[in-house]
């Protein structure tokens with residue numbers, strides 16, 4: 001089953017060609033023009049997807065030795081959540097391609113797709129599992145009873161962790177999006193030199209709050225704190241909160257596995273802390289490589305493959321629309337019911 005998956009929910013244009021859950025080819029184009037504006041400009045992001053997407057698809061088809069879309073069985077695209085204009089580009093392209101080729105289309109939920117990067121691999125997830133999804137737009141904990149039953153335990157009450165990383169990086173002159181740059185700066189700093197509060201520290205509370213932390217970082221910066229020390233303290237505070245709450249839930253659920261997903265999982269200290277804490281508890285950790293932590297189309301393709309394994313006839317209607325937000329208690333890879 002050949003799947004052509006498209007992801008355009010924010011500022012990364014990504015395409016993947018899969019055979020079931022296995023990647024044949026994949027490409028990600030990260031837009032550069034937003035940094036001078038200090039954040040993603042939605043219209044620029046949409047226009048960039050429009051310009052870049054057809055070329056990425058052609059590249060992939062050529063690399064896979066295919067001269068048309070005829071060899072594709074199913075077209076899948078992220079339907080939401082994300083920036084509506086950006087989503088509409090990938091979604092509309094995918095639906096039009098499916099219609100023109102006379103093939104099926106599947107609309108995919110972006111949040112579920114982040115977790116589904118771990119689906120269908122040689123090393124299989126054992127359930128129940130505790131999952132952390134932490135990106136630029138979301139910070140949530142889930143209980144996974146199976147791939148079909150992913151239940152929300154709690155989320156951030158304000159900013160997402162990635163958003164807090166990006167705003168603190170911007171504040172300290174590390175550019176935008178600066179999560180990765182702050183991670184590098186933190187390696188040269190001493191967290192002990194900068195004291196930040198730990199918001200909502202109770203590990204048993206499966207919720208987060210990062211906006212106060214961001215403000216505390218701003219006050220320290222304005223008071224003359226060293227950039228690297230501030231970065232190190234900020235990173236350690238966020239990582240401690242994410243890991244302690246995830247481990248608490250893993251123990252409470254008597255989890256057999258721990259899943260991590262989303263752009264912030266590229267953070268070096270977070271990866272190290274997750275490895276250490278899971279090893280100490282003999283929990284099997286599923287950590288995506290850095291390229292598949294941030295937005296990519298392979299995760300969208302695997303989510304589509306999972307839907308098709310359960311129901312080989314599955315398809316979304318061509319009226320499937322983009323959605324900006326997800327609010328629910330049960331996460332499904334199906335983006336267009």
Ligand code: KG4
Nearest residue numbers: 135136137162179180263264266267294295
């Ligand atoms: O999953 P993703 O690519 O997009 C969303 O769905 O939001 O996540 C992007 C987020 C950004 O906030 C970015 O700064 C953050 O992931 N990020 C990092 C690192 N690499 C990316 N945050 C902390 N440390 C990193 N190394």
Ligand code: ZN
Nearest residue numbers: 114135294295
């Ligand atoms: Zn994402």
